[in-house]
Amino acid sequence: MTGKVDTKEVWTRFIQEGSLEPANLIPEIEESWHLCRQKGLNPHDGITDCILTPEEFEERLAENELLITLAKQNVKRLQKILRGWRFVIILTDKDGYILYKEGENSISIAAETIRFKEGAKWGEIEVGTNAIGLAARYKKPMMVRGYEHFSKASQQWNCSAAPIFNQHKEMIGVLNVSSLYQSINQPYVLACVKLIADSISLDWKKKMHEDMEFLLRTTFQSSGQYIVCTIDKYICALPKNLQQKYQNWIGSSLSRFAQETGAVSAVHIPIMHHHRLIGYRIPLRAETGFVWNGSRGLSKSYKQVLESIKNVAPTDTTVHLVGETGVGKKFLASCIHENSPISTAPFYKLHCSMLTKDILQRFLSTNLQRLTKKRHQVVEEATIFLEEIGELSIPSQQMLLTILQEKERQHHKSYRFITSSTKDIRDLVEQGIIDQDLFYYIYAYPIYLSPLRERNEDIIALIDYYCDKNNWHPEWRINWKLLFSKGQWYGNVRELYNTLDRCRILYKEDAPTEEQLYEQVRIAEKHMQKSYHRKDPKTKFEIQAITNALKKHHGNVSEATKELNMSRATLYRKIKKYQIKNFL
Incomplete structure (x- = not known):
């Protein structure tokens, strides 16, 4: 894994000059030395000040009870394999805090002098380059010997560490063996540590499977408004009233579910089995009505879209979605439907390029039959999503306009239309592509989705x-x-x-x-x-001028042409040529 550094000359030169030439170090250790130097770590110290209080340590032990139990069961094998060599075994959690230490008495006493003890944090930032910190950062077995350590406090030690993973391939801890004495075969020691770490990982996966089976076959999953999850916070059951809406979230992390839905409270009720914590019941928040089966973006524009959907979904208002191909208009349309009063009714998706007058008439007569034949009867509930409304033929537009006018006169709230387009349909109205009367009906509540x-x-x-x-x-x-x-x-x-x-x-x-x-x-x-990229300066200037004019006049082509001093036909040609879309 690494070449031996025989003297402290390389380390001394790096501390004094920042030079690593020549050096017999592996890239991971070189990178770690540079990191320690960049962070201003004192190379002549290396004794950690980051130590948990007794209360904090007890909390960590409780959180990692299963990991510690499984590690202790496997450590006995490691002690037999390395019998005859004096060493100390260390187990840390995923954050680098030492949970458990066991080993030869003289080595344990020496470890205490540099605070290499339970409750201490043993990361690169705290103590410099070390095997535990490298194994945690690179997620692979690492060994660090003598002067390969960045800080003097650890340079008498020879250490080998390997990460421990859960069933989701996430690191949950690190197993480490350290000694003041060099082994005859240090790579063999590292291989043994990896073997035991892998064994702990396998035992963890088996235990999680057993716990999941127990949680699923008990009554925990159906007891009131609770989410049931395993100890590593992965969902295994949802309340019955949420199972259909959030079925895809089974097996996902609780933190992601909480972030996406806002439905999770901070209360965690422990579930015990054979005197061991195996999971939690988490009550739902009082208001969990809003359904969102996608990712919640962090950008301001995405949050504005989400807020707009929350506001309009409970109504029967016609919504128009506008944005580039692939931004998620179809998904948002389904989200509006799922959060509407008619969420259990059908959700029809129709692409307007395929809708001839005959096809549209057949669809409407089949699904809105009660409306068109007898006005006093209630129409069948439905949400109808019309994609690319600009591609709907004029005869079909007139038919759709008749339906919307009838809906308005009869005050029907049992069905709604949602439309979408990749172009600004206000321009399509000016070009005569969209009927002006229809525009006022479908443009009641526009929502713009910005490109990724x-x-x-x-x-x-x-x-x-x-x-x-x-x-x-x-x-x-x-x-x-x-x-x-x-x-x-x-x-x-x-x-x-x-x-x-x-x-x-x-x-x-x-x-x-x-x-x-x-x-x-x-x-x-x-x-x-x-x-998009290979444009000369003159072209870039022209694109910017057109975009600014359109934004200034809120997409009004007539006003933009006056400011740009060009004809309407020329402006439309340049908009198409330069693919200018974001000017709403």
Whole structure:
């Protein structure tokens, strides 16, 4: 795993000059030294000041009771394997706090002198380069010997550590073996530590499966308005009235569910089995009526969209959704329906490019028959989503207008229309593509969805949602979030999810390189780069001038043409040529 550093010359030169040439260090240790130096860590100290109070330590022990129990059962095997060598065994939680220490008495006493003890935090920032900190950061077995440690306090020690994972491949702790004495075969010691860490991980997975089975076959899952989860906070049961709406959340993390729905209270009621904590019952908040089966973005514009949907969903008002292809108009339309008074009624999705007058008439006569034949009867309940309303033929528009006018006269609240478009339909009215009377009916409550490239802060939330929904949590996912957040995503959410689908298929076993991930991001962008990026200064200036004029006059083409001193036909041609869309 690493070459031996025989003297302290390399360490001394780095502390004094910041130079690592020449050095026989592995990249992880080099990177850790630079990190410690950057953080201003004192290399002549290295004794941690971050120690839990007795009360805090007891709380940590309770939270990690199962991990400690499983570790103790496996540590006995490790002690037999390494018999004859003096060492101390350390178990930390996922945050680096030491939960348990056991070993030869003289080694344990020496460890106490540098506060290498229960309750202490043993991370890189606290004590410098060390095996526990590296194993936790890189999620793989690591060993650090002698002067490979950044801080003097640890330079007498030789340490080997390996991470412990749960059933979701998330790190829950680190197992470490440390000694003041060098082993004849240090890589063998590291292999033994990894073997026992993997055994603890396997035991954890088995125990979680047993606990899940117990929770599912007991009455906990149906007792009132409670969510039931395992001790690692993954949902295994929902109240009956939420099972249909939130079925996809079974097996997902409780924290993500709370973030997306706002339905979870802070109260956790322990569930015990054989005197052991195996899960929790969490009461729902008093108001959990709003259904949202997607990711909740962090951007201001996304929160405004969400608030708009909350306001309009309980009404029967006609809604118009406008935004680029792939931003999620269909999803938002279904969300409006699911939170409406007629949420149990059918939700019809019709693409206007396929709707001839005959097809529309057949659909309306079948689903709105009671309205068209006898006005005094109540219409069948339904939400009708018309995609790309700008592609609806004029005869079909007239038929739709008649239905909306009848709905208004008869005050029917049992059905509603939602429309969508990728273009500003106010311009389509000016061009004669959309009937003006119909426009006033369908444009009652417009909601604009901004493209994903204008709200990069939502990308990580969308990635987390995708991973939870597909129960896919690769260890390398941290590496790609920053890279993906820099993508342009001209296909918006749809393109992002397509890229994630490809990654899930292509990289089942081996982690992709940064270049491979970048290539996946570029697949859908290559043919778009010319129109979006490779523009000369004059073109960029013209695009900006047109966009500013349209925004200034709220999309009014007539006023924009006056300011730009160009004809209406020329302006429409340039809007199409430059793909100018975001001027609402």
